[in-house]
Amino acid sequence: SVLEVGDDVIEVKSTGGDTHLGGDNIDQIIMGWIISEFKKQSGIDVTKDVLALQRIKEASEKAKHELSSTFETEINIPFITSGASGPEHLLVKFARTKLEELTGGLIKKSIDITRKVVEDSGLKINEINEIILVGGQTRMPAMQKAVKDLFGKEPNKSVNPDEVVAVGAAVQGGIMKGEVKDVLLLDVIPLSLGIETMGGVCTKIINKNTTIPTSKSQVFSTAADNQxxxxxxxxxGEREMSADNKTLGRFILDGIPPSSRGLPQVEVTFDIDVNGILNVKAKDKTTNKEQSVRIEASSGLSKDDIEKMKKDAEAHAEDDKKKRESAEVKNNANGLIYTAEKSLSDAGDKVSAEVKKPVQDKIDELKKVKDGDDAENIKKTTEELSKVLQSIGEAMRKSAQGEPASNGQGGQQNQSSQAEQPASQGEPKNEGGEGKTREADFEEKK
Structure with a gap:
């Protein structure tokens, strides 16, 4: 965790980690080495002997502790098992250099996680003033050296790494009970929160590592006429597509007055209090009708689940980006088809058939390709339709001025508002600011 500590305020800037990475992992590696060494000496495999494994585990942990203060230790387990010639004893020497060789990969992984958490906090490595080690495993000299090499300074050893979590929990308990009044802890959310929008895309409203309490809103619209x-x-979650994230809840907002797609304005507000309880509210700005849902912190994810989702997001980042881009290209295509067909309908007899035909041909062509998997082809055809659609605006302008209509594709300086790009291509309207409303593929309930 990266913390910003003021006079009486402790603000969590970012969190991360791997709940499956710790002292037990190192114990398992040492156990594997001991079992391998014993097999070389005696030819006996003790991996199926439960009692022997338990004794080896205890010896592994003891050796690990000793190597934090000495350069070499002796692992001695008498009567570990029996062979053809009678009782067998295990006796091997274990050096600190060997331990560091065996666990180098885990130490590197810990440092990589630390570097990523600092990056998520928006700070640079050289801006970290103090490093506090947490957990008994940080007593390992190789771990302390890796931390020093990363930050360029010695870690703070004034706090017992075995007690630091318990002390922090005790302070937080005192804050919650009201007995500690001079400390304020500002926590962050570990994963982003959002809603599903057009094309199965997950649109984030509150990003991960946002300090709580917090409240954010975005305005969305409908994706179908008379919805x-x-x-x-x-x-x-952090994935780009809705299906890959965790569902926290669903609710219906009805009573929206029937109108053309893109016109209704539905404001979605996410509000998280200091206890991590999420309240989501959707409000129709025309009727002021609203619905909401409350999601308790306990209904969220465990620490293991959170870290797994973060890893999945990193592992699938490129694929998710392509999926999102594909969905957005299809959304743009659908939006432009709607705009083009509406422009043709509104133009009526004011535009000649020879002007309308190229537009209708491009609409038909885009309809054929928009549901395919070739995103580049969809994008290219969308751009072609957008370009030829400008002729409608040019013809409408000339008709209004009494000039003969032409079949040109000019008029880029004087496009009709009817050829405007669909709302889904705009950014969400922020509270009190200018901008287009985001078109969301909300499901219509009949």
Missing amino acids: TSVEIHILQ
Whole structure:
């Protein structure tokens, strides 16, 4: 965790880690080495002997502790098992250099995680003033050296690494009970929160590592004409597509007045209090009708689940990016088809058939390719339709001025508002600011 400590305020800037990485992992590596050495000496494999394994585990942990203060130790386990010639004894020497060789990969992994958490906090390595070690495994000299090499300074050893978590929990308990009044802890959310929008995309509303309490809103719109209700699908996670994230809840907002797609304004607000309890509210700005849901912290994810989801997001980052881009290209295509067909309908007899035909041909062509998997082809055809659609605006302008309509594709300086890009290509409207409303593929309930 990266913390910013003020006079009486402790603010968590970012968190991360691997709940499956710790002292037990190192014990398992040492056990594997001991079993391998004993097999070389005696030819006996003790991996199926439960009692022998338990004694080896205890010896592994003891040797690890000793090598934090000495350069070599002796692992001696008499009568570990029996062979053809009688009782067998295990006696091997174990050096600190060998331990560091065996555990080098785990130490590097710990440092990589630390570097990533600092990066997520928005700070640089040289901006970290103090490093506090947490957990008994940080007593390992190789771990302390790796930390020193990363930050360029000695870690702070004034706090017992075995007690630091318990002391912090005791302080937080005192804060919650009201007995400690001069310390304020500001925590962060470990994973991003958002909703599902058009094309199965997860649109994030509150990003991970945002300090709580917090409240954020975005305005969305409908994706179909005369849509009178929307389903708000609340998601948690870092993946780009909704299906790959965790569902926290769903609810329906109905009673939206029927109108053309993109016109209704539905404001979605995410509010997280100091206890990590999430309240999600959807409000139709026309009728002021609203629905909300409360999601308790206990219904979220365990620490293991959170770290797994973060790893999955990193591992699938490139694939997720392609999926999202593909969904957005298809959304843009659908939006432009709707805009183009509406422009043709609104133009009526004001535009000649020879002007309308190239536009209708491109609409038909885009409809054929928009549901395919070739994103580049969809994008290219969308751009072609967008370009030829400008002729409608040019023809409308000339018709209004009494000039003969032409079949050109000019008029880029004087496009009709009817050829405007669909709302889904704009950014969400922020509270009190200018901008387009984001078009969300809310599910219509009949």
